[in-house]
Amino acid sequence: MAEQIKAVRGMRDILPEEVKIWQTVESIAFQTLEAFGFEEIRVPVVEELKLFQRSVGSFTDIVQKEMYVFKDKGNRILALRPEATASVVRAYLEHQLYTKRKITRLYYAGPMFRYDRPQKGRYRQFFQIGAEIFGGKSPYFDAELIVILAKIIEKLNVSNYVFETNSVGCDACKISYGIKLKQFLEPAKDRLCQDCQTRLQGNVLRVLDCKVISCREIIKEAPVIQDVLCDDCRKHQENFYTTLDDNKIHYKKNPYLVRGLDYYTKTVFELKIGEEENAVAGGGRYDNLVSELGGPETPAAGFAIGMDRLCALINLEVKRKKEICVIFLGQHALQKGTAILNSSRVDGIKIVADYEQRPLKNHLKIADREGVKHILILGDNELQKQIFLYKNMSNGSQKEIKFSELSKFFKEIDNA
Ligand code: AMP
Numbered sequence: 181m182a183e184q185i186k187a188v189r190g191m192r193d194i195l196p197e198e199v200k201i202w203q204t205v206e207s208i209a210f211q212t213l214e215a216f217g218f219e220e221i222r223v224p225v226v227e228e229l230k231l232f233q234r235s236v237g238s239f240t241d242i243v244q245k246e247m248y249v250f251k252d253k254g255n256r257i258l259a260l261r262p263e264a265t266a267s268v269v270r271a272y273l274e275h276q277l278y279t280k281r282k283i284t285r286l287y288y289a290g291p292m293f294r295y296d297r298p299q300k301g302r303y304r305q306f307f308q309i310g311a312e313i314f315g316g317k318s319p320y321f322d323a324e325l326i327v328i329l330a331k332i333i334e335k336l337n338v339s340n341y342v343f344e345t346n347s348v349g350c351d352a353c354k355i356s357y358g359i360k361l362k363q364f365l366e367p368a369k370d371r372l373c374q375d376c377q378t379r380l381q382g383n384v385l386r387v388l389d390c391k392v393i394s395c396r397e398i399i400k401e402a403p404v405i406q407d408v409l410c411d412d413c414r415k416h417q418e419n420f421y422t423t424l425d426d427n428k429i430h431y432k433k434n435p436y437l438v439r440g441l442d443y444y445t446k447t448v449f450e451l452k453i454g455e456e457e458n459a460v461a462g463g464g465r466y467d468n469l470v471s472e473l474g475g476p477e478t479p480a481a482g483f484a485i486g487m488d489r490l491c492a493l494i495n496l497e498v499k500r501k502k503e504i505c506v507i508f509l510g511q512h513a514l515q516k517g518t519a520i521l522n523s524s525r526v527d528g529i530k531i532v533a534d535y536e537q538r539p540l541k542n543h544l545k546i547a548d549r550e551g552v553k554h555i556l557i558l559g560d561n562e563l564q565k566q567i568f569l570y571k572n573m574s575n576g577s578q579k580e581i582k583f584s585e586l587s588k589f590f591k592e593i594d595n596a
Contacts, residue, residue, distance in 0.1 A: 190296070190304025200498040201491050202307075206289065208335045209309050209485065216328055218285040218311055223267035225291065229259040235266035235469055237442025239383035241375075246294040260293035263441065265466070265482055266473075268312050273475040277314070284314040289487075301458045301489045310463075310484035314470065317479035319416050322447040322465055323423035325483050329451055329461055330429055332485070336494045338453055342430050345449045346437035347417040348385070349409050351468065354445075357405045358384045368398045388438045404435035416446050443469040447481065453493045460493065461485040502594055503530045505552045506568070507543045509559035517558040517568075524586035529594045547573060554593055556581065 187193060194202060210220070229249055236242050248260035261267055268286055271277070277284050289309045296302050311328065313321050326343055333341050348354060362384045369377060373392040380387065388399055409417065424431050431449075439448050439462055448464035463483025470478035506521055508514035514535060525531055532552075534543065540557070547555055556568040567580040570589070581589045 188304070190298040192303060192305075198491065201494070201496050202487060204496055204498055205336060205487065205491055205494070206309065209332050210287070210289075212328055212332050212335070213285075213287045213311055216285065216324065218287040221268060221271060221286045221288050222290075223261075223264060223271050223288060225261055225293075226258050227261055227267055227270065229257045231266050231270055231473075232259055232262060235269065235441075235443050235473060236263065237383070239379065239386060240440055240442055241386075241389075242294060242440060246296050248293050248295060262294045263292055263484065264288050264290065264308065264310055265312060265441075265443070265469070265484070268310075268482075269469055269473050269475070269480070272312075272314055273470065273473060278476060278478060281315070283316050285311070286314075287311040301456075301486075301492065303488055307487040308484040309487060310482060312480060312482035314478055314480045316481070317467065319420035319447070320423055322420050322449075322481050323427065323429075325463060325481055326424060326429055326431075326449060327427050329483060329485070330427075333451065333453075336490075336496060338494055341451060341453045342432050343424075343449050343451055344434040344437055344459075345421075345424075345431050345447070346434050347405065347409060347413055347420075347446050348438055348444050348448050348464075349405055349413045350445050353405065353409050353413050354385065356408045357403075360403045360408060361385065361387070364402050365398070371398060383442065385438050386442075388436050389440055399436060402436065406435055413446055420447055439464060443472070449483075451485075453490075456489075456493065458489060459486075460489045501530045502554065503532055503552050504554040504556060504590065504593060505547050506531060506533045506556045507540070507558070508533075508535065508537075509540060509557065511537070513558045513560055513563050516563055520583050520586070524583075524590070526587050526590045526594075529590045531590060544571075544573075 229247070232247065233243055242262045247262055250258055252258055268288060272284065287310065289307070291305050291307050293305055295304055298304060311325060313325070349357060362380060365372065365380055365384065365387060369380060371394055372380065372387070373390065373395050376387045376390050376392070376395050387395065388402070390396065437448055437450060443466040444464040445467045446465040449462065450459035451461040452459050461483055463481070465479070465481040467479040470476070470480055508517050518533065518535070521533060544555070553573045555571040555573060557571060558568050562569050566583045568586065570579050570581050
């Protein structure tokens with residue numbers, strides 16, 4: 181036998197049963213976003229590497245360790261996107277979307293790629309639904325993003341969720357906090373992991389994001405950014421929390437939350453379900469990213485939902501669509517019957533034809549095994565009488581359906 185090729189490590193197939201859950205989640209998420217005025221944008225999966233270096237940050241794990249980078253035939257250095265905010269900002273600038281509306285609300289959905297260590301809830305290709313708001317600096321925008329996430333998650337019947345929130349401050353706050361944090365970490369330097377020892381020099385805030393247990397122990401005692409926030413950042417945060425309270429959002433302040441991407445300023449948040457340590461969504465404000473990528477000063481905020489994690493955690497009962505199976509007995513019935521069937525099909529109703537010739541009892545056995553309850557049979561007798569014979573596999577009842585009434589019959593079955 182020929183060698184069987186398997187999916188690449190860290191990449192996986194989403195099979196039809198799971199896709200039904202994904203489609204339900206997607207349609208709830210898209211409808212909710214559209215109701216808040218968001219419009220869909222589709223951006224490429226491949227971008228220039230420097231887009232991510234300049235946005236996500238050269239000192240992040242994502243850029244340093246997890247990027248799929250390659251040269252194309254024209255010697256361009258490209259990357260598979262590890263996230264989509266950078267691409268959406270690039271598109272926002274490239275198409276000058278800021279000239280069209282004062283506030284631009286965009287959403288996207290698609291696969292992201294990170295060469296991470298595959299484990300439960302962590303893949304190398306994973307799927308995100310994300311939202312971005314450009315042009316608004318009020319904390320009400322930050323709160324709107326959280327309200328949207330809460331609405332989506334509640335429509336999915338999830339109640340045991342919490343938002344973890346923090347502020348990482350503006351650039352000035354980050355600098356003063358960085359100095360304080362470095363002073364605190366310096367004496368414990370030897371107990372930090374190798375990566376964190378480098379982070380200490382390059383981008384000390386990243387130490388807060390380290391997953392190594394010995395580093396986490398040290399971080400527990402670290403000073404908090406709260407203590408150095410400037411007036412503007414403090415006010416922003418207070419108003420954000422008041423708005424969350426007014427909207428009855430369930431949140432928990434986590435003074436060490438920094439997220440894995442460098443572009444965040446002020447508000448950051450993560451959505452967690454139950455006891456799961458991994459967040460299912462994350463986001464925050466990024467007031468400098470648009471200008472850092474060459475655009476006008478534009479405050480912005482956004483979030484990304486991890487579909488793989490979310491869909492694994494929810495308990496969605498997706499109703500199975502009724503299926504009607506059509507069987508043709510004999511070549512003559514097959515030849516005449518398929519056109520009659522195809523002209524009677526009704527959109528949205530699942531009608532599956534089996535063109536293979538086999539004895540009726542074998543057809544029925546297959547239908548039974550596959551759980552199909554509604555069968556239409558066309559043999560020479562039926563063809564002559566211009567009817568299909570309907571067999572209800574649940575109760576064994578039978579009846580004749582006229583060719584002319586086939587569509588009506590399909591609708592009746594679907595509505596029953
Ligand atoms: P981030 O883009 O890092 O802000 O992550 C946003 C969300 O994407 C996370 O909360 C996860 O749900 C999801 N996510 C990030 N990385 C992965 C991964 N390697 N595998 C699966 N989901 C991921």
